[in-house]
Amino acid sequence: xxxxxxxxxxxxxxxxxxxxxxxxxxxxxxxxxxxxxxxxxxxxxxxxxxxxxxxxxxxxxxxxxxxxxxxxxxxxxxxxxxxxxxxxxxxxxxxxxxxxxxxxxxxxxxxxxxxxxxxxxxxxxxxxxxxxxxxxxxxxxxxxxxxxxxxxxxxxxxxxxxxxxxxxxxxxxxxxxxxxxxxxxxxxxxxxxxxxxx
Amino acid sequence: xxxxxxxxxxxxxxxxxxxxxxxxxxxxxxxxxxxxxxxxxxxxxxxxxxxxxxxxxxxxxxxxxxxxxxxxxxxxxxxxxxxxxxxxxxxxxxxxxxxxxxxxxxxxxxxxxxxxxxxxxxxxxxxxxxxxxxxxxxxxxxxxxxxxxxxxxxxxxxxxxxxxxxxxxxxxxxxxxxxxxxxxxxxxxxxxxxxxxxxxxxxxxxxxxxxxx
Numbered sequence: 001x002x003x004x005x006x007x008x009x010x011x012x013x014x015x016x017x018x019x020x021x022x023x024x025x026x027x028x029x030x031x032x033x034x035x036x037x038x039x040x041x042x043x044x045x046x047x048x049x050x051x052x053x054x055x056x057x058x059x060x061x062x063x064x065x066x067x068x069x070x071x072x073x074x075x076x077x078x079x080x081x082x083x084x085x086x087x088x089x090x091x092x093x094x095x096x097x098x099x100x101x102x103x104x105x106x107x108x109x110x111x112x113x114x115x116x117x118x119x120x121x122x123x124x125x126x127x128x129x130x131x132x133x134x135x136x137x138x139x140x141x142x143x144x145x146x147x148x149x150x151x152x153x154x155x156x157x158x159x160x161x162x163x164x165x166x167x168x169x170x171x172x173x174x175x176x177x178x179x180x181x182x183x184x185x186x187x188x189x190x191x192x193x194x195x196x197x198x
Numbered sequence: 199x200x201x202x203x204x205x206x207x208x209x210x211x212x213x214x215x216x217x218x219x220x221x222x223x224x225x226x227x228x229x230x231x232x233x234x235x236x237x238x239x240x241x242x243x244x245x246x247x248x249x250x251x252x253x254x255x256x257x258x259x260x261x262x263x264x265x266x267x268x269x270x271x272x273x274x275x276x277x278x279x280x281x282x283x284x285x286x287x288x289x290x291x292x293x294x295x296x297x298x299x300x301x302x303x304x305x306x307x308x309x310x311x312x313x314x315x316x317x318x319x320x321x322x323x324x325x326x327x328x329x330x331x332x333x334x335x336x337x338x339x340x341x342x343x344x345x346x347x348x349x350x351x352x353x354x355x356x357x358x359x360x361x362x363x364x365x366x367x368x369x370x371x372x373x374x375x376x377x378x379x380x381x382x383x384x385x386x387x388x389x390x391x392x393x394x395x396x397x398x399x400x401x402x403x404x405x406x407x408x409x410x411x
Contacts, residue, residue: 038260042286044301053288053301059259066259072266072288073280073323074255074382074390075362197285 028132028144028151030115031169032058032065034176041181041194043069048189056194058114063088065119067110082107082116105188112140112156112165113183113192133157145171150178162187220381220389221367224349227341233348233370234332240375241329247272247376249397253282258387270327270394277408278324291408292320298410305410318359326368326380337366347379348372374399 035058043056054077057068064083070076079090087107111117117140130144139157144150154167165185169178181194227233249270254263268282268289281289291298297320299306310317325331332339336359337352347369354360362384369379376397383389 037262038257040264051301051304051306053299055255055264057257057260057264061259068257068259070255070264072282072286073290074253076257076384076388 028118028142028148030117030119030151031177032060032114032116033119035060039177040197042197044193046189046191046193055197065114065116067114080107080110082110082114084116108156109165109183109185109190109192112154112167113181113194115142115151115154115167118142118151150176221342221349221351223344224342225344227343227348230341233341233375237329237332237370237375244328244376244399245274246401246403247327247397247399248401248403249394251395252393254391254393256387256389256391263391271403271407272324272327273403273405273408276324277405278327279408280323289410291410292324293408300410307410326366327377329368329370329375329377331368343372346372348375371397 038057038059041056041058042053044051044053054072055070057070059066059068061081064081066081067079068076069078076091078092080092081088081090087103087110089103092103117134130146130148131141132144133139133141141155141157142151143153145152150169150171152169152171154169156165158164165183167184168182170180171177172179175196177196178194179196181192183192185191247270250267251270252265252267254265256263266282266286267284268280270281271277271279276292276294278292279289280292287302289300291300294310296310297308299308310320322331322334325334331337331352332350334352336355338355340351340353342349342351349367349369352366352368354363354365364383364385366383367379367381368377369381370376371378376394376399378394378397380392381389382392
């Protein structure tokens with residue numbers, strides 16, 4: 001008979017804790033999940049002293065996330081499809097035969113640029129500072145805006161800060177797609193700037 | 199055996215129909231000599247061209263094309279300005295020695311002597327606008343006509359060029375022989391279509407238009 005109030009208190013505590021933890025739970029995913037038939041960004045790519053511009057077309061296909069990088073005059077410079085496990089290259093900068101490490105570096109840049117690891121992670125629990133990390137294979141740190149509706153910063157987890165790729169994303173109004181995306185890879189003087197085309 | 203034959207026939211019909219849909223209005227040209235003579239005379243007498251254009255880039259993974267527009271300026275012998283004004287500001291200026299890229303004010307100069315690929319592209323763009331690409335021996339040519347246009351289909355002979363161009367179709371006005379449309383097909387379902395309007399031959403063009411500051 002005496003244990004009843006304790007049991008009741010414990011039940012309340014469990015319910016309270018469950019509700020508290022559910023209040024902290026926010027579903028976050030990449031903006032590429034909201035891309036329909038195709039989204040076009042004006043793209044500027046800088047590598048050391050070299051500068052190139054073009055159009056980056058992002059599509060969600062049955063196989064994965066497809067990227068087509070076009071010159072402004074229309075030629076397709078690069079085409080690839082990124083799946084959670086691999087990247088399928090269709091075209092790589094016209095006649096250039098790439099080195100494996102260049103392809104790998106570009107793949108890593110595309111994955112963080114489009115927050116593709118988040119496309120796989122369904123739910124995360126951000127802390128009070130709106131910052132959270134993905135662990136395991138999908139390693140990265142992400143910052144959400146105050147309303148928890150958009151990822152505004154992302155960075156790759158790396159043993160040395162110098163080698164980290166960092167991404168900043170800006171949004172306008174209710175548009176779920178970022179208006180501006182900037183990737184920087186400091187030590188290699190490599191950056192990609194994307195501006196959403198109307 | 200019958201199944202294989204049926205599959206082959208179905209494949210041929212589908213391949214033929216995709217070609218047919220895109221170029222369904224074209225039939226073999228009746229008098230190629232007359233067309234070539236008219237084009238040669240027009241090319242010789244054309245010193246400058248000013249024209250507006252609409253560019254549609256079609257990717258097989260997208261239903262709607264990516265559309266941009268702008269203007270071109272051409273001046274004999276080798277000056278061409280290809281300027282986009284919508285939805286981005288971007289221009290390529292070509293002359294006999296360099297390609298200048300003006301990306302919303304950021305200027306990038308590419309010497310053509312050091313870049314055979316850019317040199318080839320530059321020459322191809324200029325000769326397409328000028329109409330002299332028909333004299334280029336690196337292409338196989340086929341001549342067609344429709345109600346509105348004379349058309350020449352060019353297929354590159356060189357393997358290097360085939361990596362970025364499967365075929366190109368130039369549409370010429372039947373009366374003044376000016377280039378009115380260019381379709382550059384990269385691969386099945388992926389192509390760029392340029393349609394020219396307000397074509398003004400032999401008007402005065404300020405030489406400073408071909409400079410970048």
